[in-house]
Amino acid sequence: MTATNGTPAAGDASGTSARHEASTADTVAAVVRQWRAVHPGLDTGPMEVIGRINRCAALLQQAEDAPLRRAGLSRPEFDLLGALRRTGHELTPGELARETFSSGAAVTKRIKQLTGRGLVERRGDTRDRRVAHVRLTDAGRELVDGVLPEQLAYETAVLSVLAPSGRADLAGLLAELLGRLEGTMGALRAGG
Amino acid sequence: MTATNGTPAAGDASGTSARHEASTADTVAAVVRQWRAVHPGLDTGPMEVIGRINRCAALLQQAEDAPLRRAGLSRPEFDLLGALRRTGHELTPGELARETFSSGAAVTKRIKQLTGRGLVERRGDTRDRRVAHVRLTDAGRELVDGVLPEQLAYETAVLSVLAPSGRADLAGLLAELLGRLEGTMGALRAGG
């Protein structure tokens, strides 16, 4: 254990240490401060949004795993079962892939897994024999219905660190960002 | 701070709230609507925040991969190199693991990879022969310094779908959430 580095910024020679977000001490703010010290010319603004979204997502997913794992489910598995539950009808593997934002191959594996555990069932389409239809078994539906309230309660507890108005504002801003993002995402493929 | 848009349906129990979010048609809103139809009693509020954070993170990471992959880097690799660059000094594998929020084993593999490509170098500690010290090579530093501006420009372009005030509000709210989350995360292990 080297005792030489007690303070985060090792070489803050110039007095350009901005004070904007000293009160909210999150890790991303510290990282941004470091970058600004090394590259004073760069606009680090986007980091404060994107870095925090990524970090929040990582922390929240880790937290969400807790109630899910008690039910023996991974998050992708729960997403698949949830898609079947909330749509209320059968879905094909392709539809499930689109609904859960994962690849077709991943969906195939998950269906195989979940079928083996008796949570979903498959049947072939009678018209088009390429396609399959996947539906929840009774056990699968009961599992989802049992886990979802726990999941939501847990999420509510996690988000209770924010005031209700803050939660609403955050949901609104994220909705705006996400809506525009999902609409625009094809426009900047090779841009820069 | 206050959202300047129409108030998003935070706790609307009656099912006639379809119009508010018709303008911001994001996928999460549709999913939440489906869940409310199936389970009218559940408070789906947290989904609108957490679901959107997860979805935004997925979309943004996919987008960020573009400029990174042109440099032949994955995001975890860039995070490792970036940690070395922004701290300005050598880091041990353990420090790198903490700094990049990944496991020690993953860091070991990445270091091996990046060492093979000549982007980082290792040396053993002379005092404590268990620990290693990792530093950027000149090529590694140049690669980071070349990629970072592209990365930030790309992120700026992606975030330009939001107004500057919206970006600031979002960054502030996420900072608050993240700061509290990072502080509290140990308190609700088995809670519900």
Place this chain on the structure above:
DNA sequence: AGCATGTGTTTTATCTGTAAAACACATGGT
């Protein structure tokens, strides 16, 4: 009917991350 083409799904090869064990070494007590 026969064939080219497109679509839905699965398989294969490969890669990355993780948990748990193994390993290497320092440290402190005796």
Place this chain on the structure above:
DNA sequence: ACCATGTGTTTTACAGATAAAACACATGCT
């Protein structure tokens, strides 16, 4: 000095994801 214990790092075994190819079948053209 010796040993028990703790810490930093690496290895191992394995689960999971992906891209690309393979596969099965429908559809439309001739």
